[in-house]
Amino acid sequence: MTRPEDKTVLIVDDEPDVVTYFSGILERAGFHVVTASNGQEALKAVREHEPDFISLDLVMPEKSGIRFLYELRKNRQWAKIPIMIVTAHARDDLGKGDFEEIFSDRTMTGPLTYLEKPVKPQRFLHNVMKILGLAPLEEEPLHEEVDGLRNRIASRIEEVDLNTLKRVIETLGIEDVEP
Numbered sequence: 001m002t003r004p005e006d007k008t009v010l011i012v013d014d015e016p017d018v019v020t021y022f023s024g025i026l027e028r029a030g031f032h033v034v035t036a037s038n039g040q041e042a043l044k045a046v047r048e049h050e051p052d053f054i055s056l057d058l059v060m061p062e063k064s065g066i067r068f069l070y071e072l073r074k075n076r077q078w079a080k081i082p083i084m085i086v087t088a089h090a091r092d093d094l095g096k097g098d099f100e101e102i103f104s105d106r107t108m109t110g111p112l113t114y115l116e117k118p119v120k121p122q123r124f125l126h127n128v129m130k131i132l133g134l135a136p137l138e139e140e141p142l143h144e145e146v147d148g149l150r151n152r153i154a155s156r157i158e159e160v161d162l163n164t165l166k167r168v169i170e171t172l173g174i175e176d177v178e179p
Helices: 016-028 039-048 065-073 096-104 121-131 144-157 162-172
Strands: 008-012 032-036 053-056 083-087 112-116
Touching (some): 008 016, 016 032, 016 121, 032 039, 053 065, 053 121
Parallel strands (some): 008 032, 008 053, 053 083, 083 112
């Protein structure tokens, strides 16, 4: 039976805190982790030691996530590496175009999925384990649609003025909440 200790995961993200966060989650589960801060470094990492899985941010300096994906697609073996896009820019101007391009024309031929940041540790690990076909942990507590909806609501709430927020709270019948 394959175990996390038998697998190498490449984390590609330009935010050091995100890299540390994801690395810690995977290393505690037993995975070997390699990191890169952009697509250029990621290509070098893939050449040096082909990973079993890639966690990839889209918006990065030097070589973006989508440019990195196009480079992987040129190599038949690399194109089969399972990839999970983990981005905060799936719906904004910075990454929406790349995101739609990746999923509309199947930029990659191998397994490909995505999560929107912020990502809960259990959810991140669950998806990596599931995609790699490792023993499932426990059932994923939230579906992607619910998390996506929560993220969209949270971002909109930040834009709402106090009076509107009070009316929403009253309409929902929520008690003991001070906006």
